[in-house]
Amino acid sequence: MDTAEIESKVIQFIATKVENLDTSTITRSSKFEELGLDSMDTIQLLFDAEDTFGINFDSEEAKGFTSVGDIISYIENHQAQASS
Amino acid sequence: MRVIVTGMGVVSPIGIGTDQFWSAAVKGISGIKKITSFDASNLRSRIAGEVAGFDPATFLSPKYIEQTDRFTQLALLAADLALEDAGGLGAYAPQRVAISIGSGMGGFATFESSALRKFRNQPVPPFTVPRTMANSAAAWIAIKHRLKGVNLTCSTACSSGANAIGVALDLLRSGRADAVIAGGAEACVLPLTINGFEILHALTTSSNDDPARASRPFAKGRDGFVMAEGAGILILEREEQATRRGAKTYAQLAGYGQACDASHIVMPDMEGQVAAMRGAIDDAGMNADSIDHINAHATSTPLGDIVETRAIKNLFGDRARHIAVNATKSMIGHTVGASAAIGSIATIMALHTGTIHPTINLDEADPECDLDYTANHAQQKHPRTGLCNAFGFGGNNASILFTTLNEGRD
Numbered sequence: 001m002d003t004a005e006i007e008s009k010v011i012q013f014i015a016t017k018v019e020n021l022d023t024s025t026i027t028r029s030s031k032f033e034e035l036g037l038d039s040m041d042t043i044q045l046l047f048d049a050e051d052t053f054g055i056n057f058d059s060e061e062a063k064g065f066t067s068v069g070d071i072i073s074y075i076e077n078h079q080a081q082a083s084s
Numbered sequence: 085m086r087v088i089v090t091g092m093g094v095v096s097p098i099g100i101g102t103d104q105f106w107s108a109a110v111k112g113i114s115g116i117k118k119i120t121s122f123d124a125s126n127l128r129s130r131i132a133g134e135v136a137g138f139d140p141a142t143f144l145s146p147k148y149i150e151q152t153d154r155f156t157q158l159a160l161l162a163a164d165l166a167l168e169d170a171g172g173l174g175a176y177a178p179q180r181v182a183i184s185i186g187s188g189m190g191g192f193a194t195f196e197s198s199a200l201r202k203f204r205n206q207p208v209p210p211f212t213v214p215r216t217m218a219n220s221a222a223a224w225i226a227i228k229h230r231l232k233g234v235n236l237t238c239s240t241a242c243s244s245g246a247n248a249i250g251v252a253l254d255l256l257r258s259g260r261a262d263a264v265i266a267g268g269a270e271a272c273v274l275p276l277t278i279n280g281f282e283i284l285h286a287l288t289t290s291s292n293d294d295p296a297r298a299s300r301p302f303a304k305g306r307d308g309f310v311m312a313e314g315a316g317i318l319i320l321e322r323e324e325q326a327t328r329r330g331a332k333t334y335a336q337l338a339g340y341g342q343a344c345d346a347s348h349i350v351m352p353d354m355e356g357q358v359a360a361m362r363g364a365i366d367d368a369g370m371n372a373d374s375i376d377h378i379n380a381h382a383t384s385t386p387l388g389d390i391v392e393t394r395a396i397k398n399l400f401g402d403r404a405r406h407i408a409v410n411a412t413k414s415m416i417g418h419t420v421g422a423s424a425a426i427g428s429i430a431t432i433m434a435l436h437t438g439t440i441h442p443t444i445n446l447d448e449a450d451p452e453c454d455l456d457y458t459a460n461h462a463q464q465k466h467p468r469t470g471l472c473n474a475f476g477f478g479g480n481n482a483s484i485l486f487t488t489l490n491e492g493r494d
Contacts, residue, residue: 016146017146019145019146019147040151040210040211040214041147043210044150044151044209044210044211047207047209047210050207056207
């Protein structure tokens with residue numbers, strides 16, 4: 001997947017996870033907090049993202065994720081893992 | 085001061101909502117079928133009372149569904165139905181509305197599926213603990229309806245729902261709450277849980293090909309209970325305040341009795357059962373002669389039904405044979421921690437409508453079970469008082485006494 005494709009797929013995925021929000025406003029820079037996701041929601045989101053994108057987040061690194069872009073960057077940087 | 089029932093909600097294998105449940109119960113319809121929620125072919129007991137047609141997506145958002153176990157979802161629906169029936173509790177400050185829920189196993193569906201993942205070295209879902217914990221149903225009812233009063237969970241195995249309702253009575257009498265959402269919920273039609281009860285020889289294994297006949301309390305040849313799931317919720321208020329807000333009124337919750345056998349962790353004991361029933365009658369300031377109806381614990385185990393029969397005869401003497409006894413579990417199976425909450429709704433409906441629902445599958449009674457169990461056909465008995473019994477593992481015996489609204493009025 002190229003960067004644009006990853007970005008689009010992650011945003012589509014996030015859109016299925018938020019409630020009471022215009023999903024067209026979700027961008028790479030959207031913070032989880034701005035999307036109405038609290039810390040538990042974020043943990044669940046990352047758990048589901050692992051299944052969806054076939055990736056395993058390093059749990060220490062994932063602790064520091066605060067935005068949609070963090071997920072996209074991680075997947076970009078771990079493409080080999082994701083595609084293997 | 086009297087405590088009354090102003091709303092009811094039930095989610096059961098024979099119907100969702102009191103009307104559907106009661107209509108099926110009076111007709112004697114069985115809700116026991118082959119297990120559909122998982123492949124049960126490796127189990128010896130392959131039938132259960134599952135709630136058909138339950139779809140959490142019809143009343144919960146994806147976030148609620150993701151974060152809740154099935155037992156919580158059943159409880160949330162029963163609570164919604166009960167609150168709707170009661171016309172809402174907006175008359176009370178949120179801090180004055182308590183929640184008291186019973187569950188024997190809590191979120192065991194989550195536990196079983198997460199344990200399986202862990203043993204397969206797969207990641208464990210983040211909501212494993214908050215979904216599994218026994219108090220999650222009570223907590224989610226509070227969250228959904230923004231109710232900030234006392235929030236309690238009783239986990240006393242098969243008597244959980246009865247104790248939760250008993251505790252609610254205490255909360256209203258002591259003034260700790262103005263209204264209580266009380267009942268029980270259970271969803272343990274699950275491979276490990278069923279296997280665990282099988283090992284104890286508690287479940288029927290002889291009727292896998294004839295599910296509707298499997299649960300047969302008091303009948304000759306019965307060989308164990310049928311696992312089931314469901315939820316029952318009551319709305320309880322002090323009569324004066326309920327009347328003031330113009331609430332619907334179904335029955336009085338008049339007494340609660342509790343006693344521990346302190347003898348064996350799973351075997352029933354007659355003395356504890358007698359003590360619980362006597363306790364409920366004493367608590368209501370009534371006497372044994374005034375009991376018209378008993379919704380029995382009656383799970384369809386060979387020993388349990390005999391011990392309960394003996395307990396009723398021991399307490400009520402010659403009058404025992406004139407009391408209309410019935411077993412809701414003959415139709416829905418054993419919903420464990422929800423059973424006495426659903427049994428309470430059946431008891432309240434008996435007082436409210438005058439009809440005692442039947443104990444089905446009772447063509448020939450066990451010679452040691454010789455009371456009037458309302459065999460196979462509903463009866464018009466117009467009871468004024470009804471006990472609902474619940475006897476759980478741990479030697480935990482509870483009995484709750486409901487009466488018609490006019491019973492005992494000066």
